Amino acid sequence: MTSGVVASDDPLAHQAYLGENQLQILRKYGTEQAVGDGDVLFVDGDHTYDLIVVLEGFVKVVEGYGKPDSDVIVTYGPNEFVGEMGLLTGQRVFLTGVASGSGRILRIPVEKVRSIMTEEPDLSELILRAFLFRRALLTTRGSGLTLVGSRFCAGTRRLLELLARNRLSSRWVELEGSAEVEAWLQELPVPSEDLPIVLVPGHRLLRNPSNRELLTALGLTEVEEEASNRDDVCDLLVVGGGPAGLAAAVYGSSEGLTTTLAEDTALGGQAGTSTRIENYLGFPAGLSGEELAARGALQAKKFGARIKLAARATQLSSRDGIHAVTFENSETISAKSIIIATGARYNRLPLDRLAQFEGAGVFYAATQMEAQTCVGRTAVVVGGGNSAGQAAMFLARTCARVNIMIRGDSLASSMSRYLIDQIEHHPLIEVLSNTEVTRLVGDAQISAVEIRHAGTGAMSILDTCGLFVFIGAKPATEWLGGQIAVDKHGFVLTGPDLPQDIVRKLDRPPLLLETSRPGIFCVGDVRAGSVKRTATAIGEGSMAVRLVFDRLQSTGLAATAPPRPGAAG
Numbered sequence: 341m342t343s344g345v346v347a348s349d350d351p352l353a354h355q356a357y358l359g360e361n362q363l364q365i366l367r368k369y370g371t372e373q374a375v376g377d378g379d380v381l382f383v384d385g386d387h388t389y390d391l392i393v394v395l396e397g398f399v400k401v402v403e404g405y406g407k408p409d410s411d412v413i414v415t416y417g418p419n420e421f422v423g424e425m426g427l428l429t430g431q432r433v434f435l436t437g438v439a440s441g442s443g444r445i446l447r448i449p450v451e452k453v454r455s456i457m458t459e460e461p462d463l464s465e466l467i468l469r470a471f472l473f474r475r476a477l478l479t480t481r482g483s484g485l486t487l488v489g490s491r492f493c494a495g496t497r498r499l500l501e502l503l504a505r506n507r508l509s510s511r512w513v514e515l516e517g518s519a520e521v522e523a524w525l526q527e528l529p530v531p532s533e534d535l536p537i538v539l540v541p542g543h544r545l546l547r548n549p550s551n552r553e554l555l556t557a558l559g560l561t562e563v564e565e566e567a568s569n570r571d572d573v574c575d576l577l578v579v580g581g582g583p584a585g586l587a588a589a590v591y592g593s594s595e596g597l598t599t600t601l602a603e604d605t606a607l608g609g610q611a612g613t614s615t616r617i618e619n620y621l622g623f624p625a626g627l628s629g630e631e632l633a634a635r636g637a638l639q640a641k642k643f644g645a646r647i648k649l650a651a652r653a654t655q656l657s658s659r660d661g662i663h664a665v666t667f668e669n670s671e672t673i674s675a676k677s678i679i680i681a682t683g684a685r686y687n688r689l690p691l692d693r694l695a696q697f698e699g700a701g702v703f704y705a706a707t708q709m710e711a712q713t714c715v716g717r718t719a720v721v722v723g724g725g726n727s728a729g730q731a732a733m734f735l736a737r738t739c740a741r742v743n744i745m746i747r748g749d750s751l752a753s754s755m756s757r758y759l760i761d762q763i764e765h766h767p768l769i770e771v772l773s774n775t776e777v778t779r780l781v782g783d784a785q786i787s788a789v790e791i792r793h794a795g796t797g798a799m800s801i802l803d804t805c806g807l808f809v810f811i812g813a814k815p816a817t818e819w820l821g822g823q824i825a826v827d828k829h830g831f832v833l834t835g836p837d838l839p840q841d842i843v844r845k846l847d848r849p850p851l852l853l854e855t856s857r858p859g860i861f862c863v864g865d866v867r868a869g870s871v872k873r874t875a876t877a878i879g880e881g882s883m884a885v886r887l888v889f890d891r892l893q894s895t896g897l898a899a900t901a902p903p904r905p906g907a908a909g
Contacts, residue, residue, distance in 0.1 A: 356420040356470055358393065362463060363419065363446075366393055369456055370448035380405075381422075381437040381445070385542020387559055389433050390447045391467075392422040397443015403483055405436035413483065415440065421467070424474040425507075427453065428638065432559040434484045434509070434541035458642045472631055475509060479708045484509035485558070488525070489536025491516060491700035491784060495548050496536045500699040502551050504709045505606035505613065507630050508558070514700075516784050551605070552650035552669060561649050573662055573674045574598040574646075576888060579653050580681030580816075582609020583874050584864030586636035587881030588679045593643035595885065600673055601640060602651035602665070604816075608633030609683045610865070611874050613705035614727065615734035619756055620875055630707075632874070653682070653819040656860075661895055663860060665819075676897045677888045680824075680832060680855070680862040681881065684813035689722065693780050701786025702807045706731035714739050714806040720789055722777060723810030724751050725872070729759035731808050736768045743802065744771045745791065777807070815866045825856035831868035834861070848894065851887045853880060859891055 358366070370390075375381070375397065382389035384405065392399060394416050401422060404410040413435065416422050422437055427450065439445075448456070457464045478484065487503065489496030491514055503510045515521055515535070530537055534547040540557050555561045576592045578585045581603030589601040606612055612633045618626035640647060648667075655666040656678075664674045686704050688694060694702060703710040706721075715738045721728050724746040736742045744751075744763065750773060751760050763769050772791070779790035781801065788803045815830045825833045825842055833839070835852040842856050843849065853861045863880035865872055870880070892898035 356416060356422075358419045358421065358466075362466070363393070363395075365460060365463060366446060366448060366456070369452040370446040373445055373447055375439040375443055375445055377439060377441050379439040381439060382433055383436045384434050385540075385544070386433040388430060388450050389423075389427060389437070390449050391427060391453045392416075392437060393446035393448065394418055394420050394422070395444040395446055397445075398440040399445065400438050400440050402436045402438055403434075405438065413478075413481070421470075423467075423471060424478065425471045425634065426475075428457070428468075428471060428634065430559050431508070432540070432542060432557075454638075454641070457638055468631070468634065472628070472634065475507065475630075476708050478509040479507070480712065482509070482511035484511070485541060486511045486513060486539040487536060488513045488521065488539070489515065492696060493536060494695070497695075497699040498551070499536060499538065499549075499554065501704075502554065502605060504705055504707055506555070506560070507606075507612075507707065510709075550650075551652075555650045562646070573676060574600050575675065575892070576600070576677050576679065576885070577602065577663070577665060577673050577675035578679045578681055579665060580604075580609065580683055580864070580866070581607040581633075581647070581649075582681060582683045582864055582877065583611050583632065583636070584683075584877035584881040585609070585679070585681030586633070586640060587878040588681060588863065588884055589640040589645045589647070589881075590636060590643065591882040591885040592679075592888070593640055593645035595889075597885070597888070599640075599643075599645045600648065600675070601645055602648045602653065602667065602673065604650070604652040604682070606633075607637050607647075607649070610686070610727065611877070613707055614730050614874075615706065616730055617874055619758060619873075656820055656823055658823075658857060658859075661859065661897065663857075676859065676892060678860045679881070679884050679888070680817075680820075680860065680866060681864045682816035682819075682866050684815045684831075684865040686727075686810055687812040687814055689777060689809055689811070691777065691780055697780055697782065697786045697807075700784070701782065701805065702780070702809065704809055706734050706808050710806065710808070711735055711738055716740055717805040718743065718803055719806045719808060720745060720777075720802060720804045721808045721810065722746075724748065724754040725810060726756055726759060728808075728810040729755050729763060731810060732769050733759070733762055733766070735806075735808070736766055739768065742769045743804075744769065745775045745777065746771065746773055747776055747794065749773050780807070813865065813872075817866060823857065824860065824862075827868045829868075831870075832862040832866055833868050837868055851890060853884045853887055854891065859895070861887060 399416045399422055400412045401414050402410055402412050538546040575597035576599045578588045578601045589599050592599040608629050612629040614629035616626045652668040653665050654668055657664045662674055663678045664672050666672045718741045719735045719739045721732045721744045732742045732744050774794040775791050777789045778792045781788040788801050792799055817830050835850050855862050861884045863884050864877040
């Protein structure tokens, strides 16, 4: 076992030190306990763990505990706390905590930590920022689960996207990148048809798992409820967990509606992959999409919202004023009202070999996981919207150079002014206007792109290790089955945008964000005519809840009073 470092000297101990006043507050929520040298406080594979505050002595956090190649990642000392984002999200433990020498600790159970996050603002801020920072560093390190698969395999690319979108710390072992992997797989043994495989801390091996199977193994999906509870009709079902959906869940549950939020891939949606949102009111220094998603989920759970991950909607139906959504696992949720917030997915470039390089040089997000492939090298960002600009700024922290490619003359028509100013003044970012990618170059990994200059028609080769694509968007509305009116591009029509022939057939005029089916509303990027901004999506999500109350009252389905003006903040 290698030796660790004292927490104050290690970045993983970021913001871990507690003052005496903060310690006194935490004592109200926890229980003191004496520990001896070598006592195991939590172990990889545990369903959950307590927040550990070191009062006396030291606590080591170990990866691969009990194995010959185990490694002490960090050591915490007196007045420091142990934990990372998994404690709040419910993810199974992937590291082990061991007492080093005799001492005393303060154990705070998870349910009490959630109380701290809602009742103690200063401590909540300290803990959340520290947990987010530590998760980012663990992701860079590659701690957590191990994914083994081929870059040419669609299953591998699917799982890589799931891990990236959920900000899950992991390590990818490429079949093409290691001569030892094949022999290692034979020892397990794992036949090639079972690939990709995922090794989950706690000695679990998953063979080509579905998204739901993997998230369930990690403890991130809820345990199936008793059959007697599955037929209940909730007041509000929110389909989609981006900013608009999270806002709807927070406001709905805070106003007494029994609320369920169902999300296909990851909370935060496209915004959840943004490394820095700087034009959101109240956060002058900006905040990451991960932080926004984490805060939103904590608020929704605080007010009693039920959150279902890996819940991909496949069918919509309505009967006698009650709506039902069926999900990929055949579960059906019935609700008096539905808010559609399924967002939109970035379009793919029409290029040969694109699928081959997806996850192996072609990316649709720029988070810590993707950025690792381009450290010290050149990255290319395709797109002229805010997501592209935020990605370029983030990549420029670690890349030698970042090129932004746009088809138009400038960024002015599609990007916020604050981002344009930052890009124009950044020495490592160059905007290539009137250009487009025509070909991908490389063998197992992308090594360059061929680009065409629209003005001259000239072709050139641009070396790159990563192509980050943020172009256009396709609405996630396939599951609606044509039952809701959409525009020619597939975006959902609402309120005054609905065709008059549809409106005339309705019993009541549609409300502002209401679709062609009364009681079903639509918010965020999936709605026709929406403004593709985080703040706008959050505003629509909260506004839709007020409209839900109005519709429920008009149909006699309201079980609770409508929200008071200003009651939800």
